[in-house]
Amino acid sequence: MSDVEKSGFLAKVIGPKKRWWAYKARSRRLPEDYRTAVEAIERYLMHFVPTDGESNAAMFEDLADLFEQAAANGTPIREIVGEEPVEFVEAFVQNYSEGGYVPARERKRLTDAVAGAAGERTGTQDKAV
Template identity: 60%
Template sequence: MATGSNEPKSRYLQYLEIATGSLEEKKRYRQYKARIKQLPENYRIAVEALERYLMHFGPADGAGAMAMYEDLADLFEQSAADATPIRDLFGDDPIEFVETFMANYPLGQYRARERNRFTSAIARAAGDTPPQGRTE
């Protein structure tokens, strides 16, 4: 069922990915989770808490999210290898850490579109811009 990187996907795999999402992204996510599982307990607890936060408030989706999670795994693997204390990694304000971390990744398409739509609507309501026809 798997295809080589140069082979086109079968029609079945194309339909399956439409229904379930990218199989490659699912594979990357499973690899990420396996990496996290190998961390020492205190690092694993911290990264899982950070992951939960990112699932709710993170800026990315799809491939963008996977790049973010893979970078997160790299950061925590390196921190564990260097025996960097958790508090040194996060600092005194974990929210500031995660907000700074998230700022390095693009917004997911849906969230970016909704943020722009919201900002535009408020600007129109405040009289900052002339009313325009609906573009989305």
């Protein structure tokens, strides 16, 4: 992958470069344990992020906000992410655009289809699955 392709890919995946680098600088300033947790979450998110750059930028900025506040308050990492980090990350991601986040979109599609099949109105137009 060329530098131009990487640049376009990064812009698409994580949003504008300036916001990405600002997020990275913030995460580097976190205390070591918090930084390690953020880096692990970031790695996981890089596999499942929506394709909407603005949502991604906001998502990573909010992740930095959350961990900065927790570090400032002395909140233990387990109080932030709980015992199941995957569940935490998946719940966290659901607050952002579902446009490119296939699992969330497919969960909604399944839920709507089953509700429609059960004769329940979902508030959205039923479409064949």
